[in-house]
Amino acid sequence: MSINSEVLWGEAMKFAKSMLFALGLPALVIGCSPSVTVDTRFSTTAAGLVNSGFNQIGSLYYVDFELGQIQKVEEINAAGFPMAGSPKASTVTYGNLKSFGLEANSKKLDIAKLSGQISREMSVRLEDFTKLSVTRPGDAIQMAFQNAAREEHDPWRLTEASANTRGYHMFVQGEVRAQKADIYFGEEKGSKDGLSLEIAGVGSIDLKYSKSSNTSWVGTGTPVLIEVYWFKVYKDAAGNMKYRTALPNPGDLSRVSDILRKAG
Numbered sequence: 001m002s003i004n005s006e007v008l009w010g011e012a013m014k015f016a017k018s019m020l021f022a023l024g025l026p027a028l029v030i031g032c033s034p035s036v037t038v039d040t041r042f043s044t045t046a047a048g049l050v051n052s053g054f055n056q057i058g059s060l061y062y063v064d065f066e067l068g069q070i071q072k073v074e075e076i077n078a079a080g081f082p083m084a085g086s087p088k089a090s091t092v093t094y095g096n097l098k099s100f101g102l103e104a105n106s107k108k109l110d111i112a113k114l115s116g117q118i119s120r121e122m123s124v125r126l127e128d129f130t131k132l133s134v135t136r137p138g139d140a141i142q143m144a145f146q147n148a149a150r151e152e153h154d155p156w157r158l159t160e161a162s163a164n165t166r167g168y169h170m171f172v173q174g175e176v177r178a179q180k181a182d183i184y185f186g187e188e189k190g191s192k193d194g195l196s197l198e199i200a201g202v203g204s205i206d207l208k209y210s211k212s213s214n215t216s217w218v219g220t221g222t223p224v225l226i227e228v229y230w231f232k233v234y235k236d237a238a239g240n241m242k243y244r245t246a247l248p249n250p251g252d253l254s255r256v257s258d259i260l261r262k263a264g
Helices: 005-023 111-121 142-150 158-163 256-263
Strands: 035-039 048-050 059-064 069-075 083-085 089-095 101-104 122-134 167-185 195-199 203-209 216-218 223-235 241-245
Touching: 035 111, 048 167, 048 256, 059 158, 069 256, 101 111, 101 256, 111 122, 111 195, 111 203, 122 223, 142 241, 158 167, 158 223
Parallel strands: 035 203
Antiparallel strands: 035 101, 048 223, 059 069, 059 167, 083 122, 089 122, 122 167, 167 216, 167 223, 195 203, 223 241
């Protein structure tokens, strides 16, 4: 009498699943293990946003938080801006990356709770890096703002911004360039591909990067991190376009990385 191994395996799997349900255990332990995909684009560090859009000093955006939309409105020539910089340094590591995108393969995983623990496991390491920043960004953009205000087609969307309480402009005022940089999981440099993380009440989950994530820069000297300056457009009593330094409210500001990812 012959025994079909595939039939036996199928029956065994059915029995195992029925026992799991009877015991109240999650079925996801059969088959794929819990995993979370991390999107590093435009995540935040102590030194600025992870640059995932080839931005540089002078890039200017209009952000409509009401609609959750962002548009690049100009690339301002920063050649004449007063700058402050640092000499080339060897190595720096910024830990606790925040505002990254997360996607879980199971609804049983609480993304909000996972975010904090994952943040503590993520770092960006830069080698042969330099910092450069516009010292007075509000003054630096004044001439470009005046020119834009005179344009009939309103390239900076100033009319819309002045009437929208949740419309702000974001100017890239600084950058950190590096000859080599990596985003990685865990304590040791080199764990760039993923990590198994123990979560209280969940067990072990696998962390991995999304296909669109920026995780490595080599030999380019491109801006790895960018520093931004926010300003709000308004009309004065005479109806003239003006602007002032102003941050979006904390709730909107926390959405910047997500809005940038969706646009990119």
